[in-house]
Amino acid sequence: MKIVCISDTHNLHDTVVVPDGDVLVHAGDYSMQGHVAETQAFLTWFASQPHRHKVFVAGNHDFIFEKREQQARAMVPPGVIYLDDEGMTLEGVRFWGSPVTPFFHHWAFNRHPSSIGRSWDLIPDDTDVLITHGPPSGRLDRLASGQTVGCPQLWEALETRLRPRLHVFGHIHEGYGQVSGGGRTSVNASIVDEYYRPANAPVVVTL
Template identity: 30%
Template sequence: MATTFLILSDTHDDAFPGPASLPSKVDVVIYCGDLTMIGGLSNYKKFIDVSLDRKWWQDNLIEEEDDPEEPAQALADGRTFTIYASPYAPEFNGYVFAYGPDEDRFGPGAEHPISEGVDIVMTHGSPLLPSQDYVLDVNRQGNHCGCPILYDAIYQARPKLHCFGHIHEGYGV
C-alpha cells in the first residue's frame, strides 16, 4: 500500500500554505521545523494537532464538531516506518539548535547518530552535496548553507526519504 506524505517546514506562525494548494488526503504529515517565530505554548497551540492523544481527545472533543473515532482512524492501518529527527542546523544568524562547521551531529561518532536502515530522516538543516548544481541549500546571497557532515551521514544511512527545511529559497521542492 502506498503512503502519501505532506512535508512542511518554516511556516513561522503565518506562512502556512493555503488549503487549496495542499493535497486533499495524505497519510502522514512531516514538519521539519520553525512552526512558529519564537516558540512558546501560546504560539504552538494554534498549530498542533492533539487528536493523536486518544485520551485527551476523548476528554476534550466538541461532540457536535469532532469525530470521536478520529485518533483510531489516524493510526489503525498498521503501516510502520522508522524516523530519525533532528532540529539542528549549521550556525546561521544566531538561531537556536545551531552547531559549528566542524561539529558532527549526525555521523557514527555523534551522540545521536543517524542509523543505517532508518526509513525517514527529518532534519531542519539541509545537507551540502558535493555537486555545485544542487540548489536546495542556497540562500539569497547565493551561498551554500548546507552541511557536508549531514550529507555524509545521509549517504551512509541511505534512508528512503530525507526531508528538511531551513533555507526558505528552496521551498516547494
C-alpha cells in the first residue's frame, strides 16, 4: 500500500503537487481558522484527488470540527474519511486518527497533560497506521528555537504499547521530514514552513 502523507496546508492545498498512491492522508490544519468556506474548499479539493482512499484528521486551527462537529461531519463528502479518536480498516490495514494536541493558547482540540492520555489510551494495540495532528515528544518536534514540543504521553504510548508501522503527523512546521527506527516510520508531513509558506513536498511511504 502506497500512502501519500500531507499536513498543515493552511488553505494552500492548491499549491501541493500530490503524488499518486493508494491512500492520501492529511494530518490536520487544512485551514487557518476552520471557517465554513475554508472547510468546504479543502474538502472539495481533497475529495477530487484520485487516490482510492482519502483520510484526514483535524488540527488545532480547524475549529469547526470541535465547535460545530455535527455540521462539520455533514460537510464531509462521500469517499472521504474523517477520524476523531476513531479508526478504520482499509484493505486490511488498520488506521487510527486523532486531532488532539497538548494545550497551547486555547486552540482547537487542545488537551491538558492530565487528560490528553485518554485519547492515546483509545488507540488499539494493533494499529498499523497512526495519524495524529501533533508529534510525540522528541520525534520531528523541534522548533526553530531548538525547543522540542511534542507530546510526552504520546511518546510513552508509542514506546510501551503501540507498534504502528507508520505514524503520520504535522503541527510543528519546522519538524518536516521522516525518520525510521524500531519498526516504525515517523513522518512530519507539514507542507508549510514556520512562516506559513508552501515549502515542503508530500511524503510517500510504502507499507
